[in-house]
Amino acid sequence: MKKWFYWSIILAFILIMPGCGGSDTLPLVRNDVSGDNLSEQSIKGYISAINAPQILVLEDITKEQLEDFDPNDLSTYHGGAFWIKVKTPDSFKIGQKVEVWTVGPILESYPAQAEAGKVEILEDVD
Numbered sequence: 001m002k003k004w005f006y007w008s009i010i011l012a013f014i015l016i017m018p019g020c021g022g023s024d025t026l027p028l029v030r031n032d033v034s035g036d037n038l039s040e041q042s043i044k045g046y047i048s049a050i051n052a053p054q055i056l057v058l059e060d061i062t063k064e065q066l067e068d069f070d071p072n073d074l075s076t077y078h079g080g081a082f083w084i085k086v087k088t089p090d091s092f093k094i095g096q097k098v099e100v101w102t103v104g105p106i107l108e109s110y111p112a113q114a115e116a117g118k119v120e121i122l123e124d125v126d
Contacts (some may be wrong), residue, residue: 038101038117043082047096052089056111057082057100063123066095074111081111086119097123 046063049056049071056071060079074081084100086092103117 037103039103039106043080043084043100043102043114044122045080045082045098047092047094047098050089050092050094051083053087054083054085054113055089055092055098057084057098063095063097082106083111083113084119085113085115087116092119092121093125095125096121 043057043059045057045059046061046066047055048058048061048066048069058066058069058077058079058081061069061077069077082100084102092098099120099122100114100116101118102114104115107113
């Protein structure tokens with residue numbers, strides 16, 4: 001009878017302890033290529049400025065609106081704006097449509113700031 005009691009205590013301990021771990025240490029999405037933790041949601045928009053090592057990505061803007069846009073005056077723009085730190089800023093051009101997955105925190109300034117884990121060019125400039 002004592003053996004059964006000890007085994008039931010051990011079994012209960014084994015079943016309860018995994019629930020005590022924090023879920024904030026688990027990656028949302030795993031990038032199989034580099035092993036970095038990519039964000040689950042992506043940012044889609046046009047590159048409106050390049051200030052190495054960052055690119056300014058604007059959501060909610062059309063290619064036509066981008067032609068008249070002044071990236072030094074964000075006071076008139078009310079969409080999502082993100083300064084994205086990239087490893088190779090020279091490989092990007094103003095006017096490209098990109099999709100960005102970030103790694104790490106997104107600083108909630110305006111424009112927001114984040115580091116790119118993966119950048120995919122959706123449309124190139126003519």
